[in-house]
Amino acid sequence: MNNEGYIITTDKSGQPMPTQYNLATGEWVDYHPGEKKPYNCGKCHTTGYSEDGHQDGREGIVGTWALPGIQWERCHGPAADHIAAGGDPSLVEVNTSAELCGQCHIRREATEIPAKGGFIRHHEQFNELLASPHADFDCVTCHDPHKKAEFSIKLNCSPCHSSVVAAFEGSTMQKVGMKCTDCHMPAASKSAVKFGPYQGDVATHLFRINTDPTASMFTDDGAFAKDFVTLDFACLSCHKDKDINWAAERASGIHSLGK
Ligand code: HEC
Ligand code: HEC
Ligand code: HEC
Ligand code: HEC
Ligand code: HEC
Ligand code: HEC
Secondary structure, eight states, X not given: OOTTSEEOOBOTTSOBOOOEEETXXXXXXXXXXXXXXXXXXXXXXXXXXXXXXXXXXXTTBOBBOSEESOOHHHHHOOOHHHHHTTSOGGGSOOOOOHHHHTTTSOOSOTTSOXXXXXXXXXXOHHHHHHHSTTTTOOHHHHBOTTSOGGGOBSSOSGGGXXXXXXXXXXXXXXXXXXXXXXXXXXXXXXXXXXXXXXXOSBOOSOOOEEOOTTOOSBOTTSSBBOSSEEHHHHHTTTSTTSOHHHHHHHHTTGGGTTO
16 A cells, blocks of 8 residues: 555556565566555454544545454454453354355355456355355355365365265276365456466355356356356366367266266
């Protein structure tokens, strides 16, 4: 941010330039280049947020907050009584609903899945989950919310999908080390960069795969995603030299491929 609290989108002379640093690639990428971009992000990225006023008196920052980042009290509520009572666990608010996470892991209406440039946009896990076959699940059914995503999975797919697991066991795909999520949760969402035409940088939570090679994951205007993953996203990020018809001919019975 600059001293007025606006997100920097240009170089010193005001020329648009890439200003978002991507840890995954070590490269700078575009972030609304050239726009005058207020920091209106506090609702989801801070604790004790109020939309009134400007943090530290900087006009480009919309609202104020008590603590930076998402800290304990953002999810568990005020903790003064809990601490005064020597850490009494009964005085901690524990809300396990997907709606709690959906206060931030959402974009616009929960009933739609905004998309752009051939990808689902990021922070839409709640929108996606509601459109998926796991719509009745809470996020904490699968995630320990205190951990980074890759270490947070406390329940994997196996216990609930035992017949698929049995089919998969010993298959070509299983032997080369593939996981259920490689096909069912491909990076069909994009936060900062795409790594290929069907490979963004955030895993989707739609789970269901549509094997029709003529199906499109997006509405005709490209503004929204539907409620399934198509085979281009499920297969072609790895099988780069193949096309969707190749994938469609091989999709049925894929779990037990090579057995
Ligand atoms: C106040 C807003 C907010 C709430 C509520 C919230 N999150 Fe998040 N969550 C975020 C933001 C912002 C990030 C990205 C943080 C970053 O990477 O700097 C994030 C990141 C994550 C990640 C990825 C972490 C990583 O680094 O790999 C997971 C998983 C996650 N949240 C799950 C949950 C779950 C489950 C819940 C509900 C129990 C939840 N979140 C509630 C805002 C929120
Ligand atoms: C509606 C809630 C919401 C708003 C508003 C929001 N974010 Fe986020 N942001 C999230 C969540 C949730 C994540 C993590 C999940 C994801 O990226 O899909 C995230 C992830 C990010 C990441 C990636 C972090 C990482 O470690 O990969 C960046 C950077 C980011 N946000 C910046 C911003 C900026 C800058 C703004 C304001 C212009 C903003 N966000 C507004 C919810 C929000
Ligand atoms: C807690 C149990 C549970 C877990 C964990 C779980 N699922 Fe499911 N899954 C279900 C149930 C129940 C349904 C059926 C929902 C329905 O019929 O509407 C389902 C449906 C599905 C479907 C759609 C099936 C169809 O016939 O179209 C897919 C695909 C799927 N799950 C994949 C996964 C993957 C991949 C994982 C792991 C990342 C996973 N599931 C984790 C219980 C689970
Ligand atoms: C190589 C990609 C790939 C991998 C890996 C994969 N799947 Fe699938 N899965 C598919 C495709 C494609 C379909 C749709 C098949 C169809 O409609 O005939 C599917 C269908 C499903 C279905 C719904 C139909 C059914 O057979 O019940 C479930 C549930 C499912 N997969 C779960 C899983 C689980 C759990 C794993 C991990 C053990 C897994 N998948 C691994 C590609 C994959
Ligand atoms: C059926 C199980 C399941 C449910 C339910 C579920 N997730 Fe996930 N989620 C996963 C798996 C598996 C991953 C991939 C973890 C990894 O990196 O290996 C994941 C990844 C993520 C990531 C990181 C995505 C990325 O690529 O950066 C975020 C953020 C996240 N989940 C948030 C949520 C939120 C919020 C909810 C509820 C709205 C939710 N998840 C519900 C299984 C689930
Ligand atoms: C995460 C990467 C990855 C994804 C995603 C993936 N595959 Fe594969 N696939 C492999 C690897 C690795 C092999 C084994 C090496 C080989 O034979 O190329 C393989 C082998 C195969 C084979 C046997 C070899 C051949 O060329 O005939 C078929 C068929 C196949 N995959 C189809 C699919 C389909 C269909 C999908 C999507 C539903 C899919 N794969 C998704 C990595 C992937």
